[in-house]
Amino acid sequence: MDERASGCGAAFGLAIEADFPIPGLRGSGADAALPSAALKLGDEAELQRAWRVAESAATRLSEERVRAGAPGRTIDAHPEIGYRLFARYFGSCLVSPEGSRLLCVPPPVRSWRWQRFLVGRCLPLAAMLRGYEVFHAGAVEVDGGVMAIVGPSGTGKTSLALHLVLRGAGFFTDDVLALDARGDGLLAYPGFGVINVRATEHERLDPHQRAAIGPLLGQTGRDKRHYAIAPVTGPRALRALYFLAPGDGRPLATIAPLEAPQPRRLLTSAFIHEVRTPDHLAGLLDVCSRLSATVPMFEVRLGEGEDAAGLARRLREHVEVVA
Amino acid sequence: MSDHQTDNAGDDLLDAAIRVPEHVIFRSFASETVALNLETGTFHGLNSTAGRMVELIARARRARDAVGQLAEEYGVPDEQIAADMQNLLQVLIDRSLIEIHG
Numbered sequence: 573m574d575e576r577a578s579g580c581g582a583a584f585g586l587a588i589e590a591d592f593p594i595p596g597l598r599g600s601g602a603d604a605a606l607p608s609a610a611l612k613l614g615d616e617a618e619l620q621r622a623w624r625v626a627e628s629a630a631t632r633l634s635e636e637r638v639r640a641g642a643p644g645r646t647i648d649a650h651p652e653i654g655y656r657l658f659a660r661y662f663g664s665c666l667v668s669p670e671g672s673r674l675l676c677v678p679p680p681v682r683s684w685r686w687q688r689f690l691v692g693r694c695l696p697l698a699a700m701l702r703g704y705e706v707f708h709a710g711a712v713e714v715d716g717g718v719m720a721i722v723g724p725s726g727t728g729k730t731s732l733a734l735h736l737v738l739r740g741a742g743f744f745t746d747d748v749l750a751l752d753a754r755g756d757g758l759l760a761y762p763g764f765g766v767i768n769v770r771a772t773e774h775e776r777l778d779p780h781q782r783a784a785i786g787p788l789l790g791q792t793g794r795d796k797r798h799y800a801i802a803p804v805t806g807p808r809a810l811r812a813l814y815f816l817a818p819g820d821g822r823p824l825a826t827i828a829p830l831e832a833p834q835p836r837r838l839l840t841s842a843f844i845h846e847v848r849t850p851d852h853l854a855g856l857l858d859v860c861s862r863l864s865a866t867v868p869m870f871e872v873r874l875g876e877g878e879d880a881a882g883l884a885r886r887l888r889e890h891v892e893v894v895a
Numbered sequence: 896m897s898d899h900q901t902d903n904a905g906d907d908l909l910d911a912a913i914r915v916p917e918h919v920i921f922r923s924f925a926s927e928t929v930a931l932n933l934e935t936g937t938f939h940g941l942n943s944t945a946g947r948m949v950e951l952i953a954r955a956r957r958a959r960d961a962v963g964q965l966a967e968e969y970g971v972p973d974e975q976i977a978a979d980m981q982n983l984l985q986v987l988i989d990r991s992l993i994e995i996h997g
Contacts (some may be wrong), residue, residue, distance in 0.1 A: 831925035839929075839938060850933035854920055857931050857938070861922035 578702050582606055583691075584699035584706065585761035585807070592676075595684050595789055595800050596691070596765035607672070607702040609695070614675045619656070619666055622675065623849055626650030634846040641697040655697060655847060662689030671701025684789045684798060690846040691764045696748045696843055700852060704761065705859040706843040709749040709813075711760065713742035713804045717811025718760040719891050720749055722841045728880055731773040735884030738781055742804040743767065748843055752807070753859045758866060759807040769797045773880060812891050813869045815841075823877035830869040838863055868894060908984045909959040909977060912996040913952050919992050921949055930992050939990055944969070945983050952993075958984060 577591035577726035579598035587604060588597060590611035623630075629650055636645040644660045654668040663678040663686050674694055678686035696706045711720040719741070721729045730746055737743045745763030752759045767785065774782070774797045782788075787799040815837065819825065838860035848856075863869075870890070875883070915921065918933040928946025930939040941949065947968070951961035958980055966976045968991075987993040 755975045770945075789941055833924070833938065834926055835924045835929045838924075848936060850918070850936070851931060853936055854932055857920065857922050857929060861929075 577709060579611075582805070583762065583764045584695055584748065585704050585752055586671075586695065587698055588695070592683070594687055594690070594764070596755060596803075598765055598803060598805060609672055609674060609698050609702070611690075612672045614632070614677050616664070616677055619664055619675060621654060622666055623650075623656055624665070626653035626656075631730040649847065655701075657689075657694055657697070659689050659693065662686050665690060665694040667694060667698050667701065669701070671698035674698060677797055682790065685792070688768075688792070688798070691748065691766065695764075696750070697847060699750045699761075700844050700847070702755060703855075704752055705856055706749065707749045707751065707841050708843045709841065710746050711744035712736045712747050713744050713808055714888065714891055716808065716813065717807045718744055718749075719887070720760070720813045721816060722813060723816030723829045727838075728874070729816065730768060731770065731880035732816075732884050732887065734767060734769060734785070735881045736774065736888060737801070738784060738881075739884060739888055741888065743801045744804050744808070747806075751810070751859055751863075753855070753862055758810055758859070758862055760810050761807050762803045762805065765801050765803040767799050767801045768792075769799060771795055771797065776879065776881070810863070810867050813863065813867050814887065815869065815871050817871055817873050819874040819876055821876060822873070823875050825875040825878050825883050825886070826871075826873045827886070828871050828873075829894070830871050833864055833869045835860060835864065870894075908981055908988075908995070909962070910957050912956065913958050913984065914996055915949075915953050915992070916994050921946070921953075923950075930987075930990075932991060934991075939992060944979075948980055948983055949987070949993075952980070952984075962980045 578597050579593050581588055581599045582603040583597060585606055586609040587606040588609050593611050630648045633642045633647045633649050637643045646658045648656045651669065654666055656664060656666050658664045661679065666675040676690060700706050709720045709722045710733040712733050713720050721732050724727050733746060743893060746767045748763055750761040752761065771794055785799045789798040789800055791797045839856065843858055919930060921928055921930050927943055928941045928949065930941060931952060951964060952958045955961045959996060962973050962976050966973045
């Protein structure tokens with residue numbers, strides 16, 4: 573457990589106040605100006621009492637089944653009660669319709685475990701409901717601007733972000749990037765100070781590099797190690813966006829400008845697809861249009877013979893030259 | 896339907912007042928324009944020429960008023976622009992992305 577864990581701080585552009593500690597949550601010093609999200613621990617009976625009113629009029633927005641039987645993940649919605657998210661092994665969470673209150677009902681497991689669900693699903697939804705647009709992206713800060721890495725799961729976003737951080741970049745977020753397009757510009761907000769490193773990448777790190785990341789929170793199965801890592805505090809302008817794509821057999825990755833990025837590519841990079849009111853769809857389209865017009869974008873076709881450390885070194889040089 | 900009838904229908908479209916309904920928004924990207932129908936939650940992609948046509952049609956009193964400017968911008972005859980515009984208007988109507996008034 574990270575001894576610095578706090579229940580108050582900022583992430584995804586929200587001023588978070590929880591009645592329990594959350595590893596990786598840091599204060600920014602300007603949190604009071606952000607939309608708030610109050611998090612409360614509860615039990616199943618409390619959630620059932622709150623949800624009972626919604627039961628008959630709720631809509632199931634999504635359901636994921638790994639095998640026959642009860643679904644492993646669900647999202648239900650009710651216009652007045654809010655959103656009920658459930659994930660097997662991670663518990664349930666009730667998010668109020670406007671994203672300002674979250675009732676967390678975890679299973680009896682160590683807090684950092686169920687909080688992966690809170691940080692990875694519930695708080696991104698709250699951020700979207702509070703007016704942000706959330707994208708499936710990792711990001712680091714380079715010279716005061718944010719370099720975002722977009723790509724499907726498993727393409728190496730986290731490994732690249734990790735190696736960029738080990739080369740001196742500031743850690744910004746792992747997997748979920750919150751953007752605010754309500755003002756004139758487009759501001760990115762940092763996520764939680766937790767990075768989820770794949771075992772294969774972890775094995776490549778030497779002891780000095782592992783120690784440089786931060787305290788190890790724990791591991792999930794044999795696949796991932798979860799580290800607390802100090803994130804950048806406060807919003808930043810988006811400096812460049814890199815889309816990761818499968819390689820074409822070349823040994824080194826190619827990095828090419830996307831002069832006219834396909835809207836579909838941006839729209840499908842949104843992190844939340846299940847919960848989309850007309851307002852949210854319009855907001856998403858606005859943000860994507862603005863991204864397309866103002867942020868330099870590049871496609872990175874991954875190389876077969878280049879590891880994340882090597883590509884991170886080249887990307888770091890690239891962003892300093894072109895963006 | 897005969898060609899003559901088709902032409903008449905197209906002329907009708909060009910001379911009608913076109914309106915973008917409140918539940919439809921268009922946003923420009925470098926490569927194309929995207930229309931979002933908020934009632935259905937459906938995105939529709941338009942190439943950059945079609946996007947420019949929609950932009951000018953939405954500002955014009957009737958679609959035909961935009962033909963001259965488009966012909967000048969793209970360096971093609973008015974007749975070709977008018978024919979392409981008729982096709983586009985029909986597609987947009989079929990997808991409920993525009994409405995005809997009068």
